[in-house]
Amino acid sequence: MIIKRYQVTEKRIAKWIKEGRGTGQGASYLPWLTIHDTSSIGLSSRPPGVTTGRIHHLLSNNEAAAFYQAEWSPAVVDIREQFPLPRSETRRIASEMGVFHPRDHGVDVVMTTDLLLDVRGHDKWLSFALPSGQERRLLAIACKSDDVFGDARALDKLEIERRYWASRGVMWTLLTASQLCRARMLKLQWLMEWFWLDHMARERVPAFLAGCQTVLAHLPVASTSTAGAFLSGLDGTYGWMPGTALSMVRHLAARKRVIMDTEGPFDAWGPLSQIRLPDAVVAAAKVA
The missing domain is CATH 3.40.1350.10 (Trna Endonuclease; Chain: A, domain 1)
Known part of the structure; x- marks a missing residue:
């Protein structure tokens, strides 16, 4: 009303x-x-x-x-x-x-x-x-x-x-x-909040985008059982603040460089398959 x-x-x-x-x-x-x-x-x-x-x-x-x-x-x-x-x-x-x-x-x-x-x-x-x-x-x-x-x-x-x-x-x-669907709205809002990086200090943006490339490089060969383990492992390996890898995934998903399900909330204890590369990227990698 x-x-x-x-x-x-x-x-x-x-x-x-x-x-x-x-x-x-x-x-x-x-x-x-x-x-x-x-x-x-x-x-x-x-x-x-x-x-x-x-x-x-x-x-x-x-x-x-x-x-x-x-x-x-x-x-x-x-x-x-x-x-x-x-x-x-x-x-x-x-x-x-x-x-x-x-x-x-x-x-x-x-x-x-x-x-x-x-x-x-x-x-x-x-x-x-x-x-x-x-x-x-x-x-x-x-x-x-x-x-x-x-x-x-x-x-x-x-x-x-x-x-x-x-x-x-x-x-x-x-x-x-x-x-x-309210759950879908909240998930899309959660992702789209990271489409732009205006809320980030300008000098931090290049390193953040380089980190996004690192996430993309690790995703096809990751062997962890859960999405949370994959993300926390990247944070630890590269000395990122906890939650940084997740922010990078949200940015990549908002830009549709990775695919995330939009029907419900992200589950850190859920399978890594919640985060996946687009089929076209996977197919190109196999050909290469």
């Missing part, structure tokens, strides 16, 4: 339109709503986007779960959150439905879609929405809690949104919390 921090007015809407909110693509896109404009019941967040190269404004855990999955998908080429719908269109649709347009203190609000994705090709995660072999297209996603089906007013708003996108030939889908 999203609570506005201040009253919506025509003046504020005009100001946001003038600022260019809801326009642009990739790094230049400006979301209609930011976390500074709302008080979310749930966790709002501002993760840096790898796909877009900008900070994203996510207003709920459900949005975050869908966002990280979109980030991870190789088929998603752009992500726009809090995408505004023209009031002239949503007003028309509400009138056709015989329902009230969403309002705040007597002012028709600008309705938004939680995530608007540009998709090229196909990906397993998108199988719920896109047929195999589909060319580049838009996909609009509403991310809601499971109790949305018991809220008649919320369903009216979603129907306005669905009809808007249908009128433009854009596929729209509703994802609820039960469809958005």
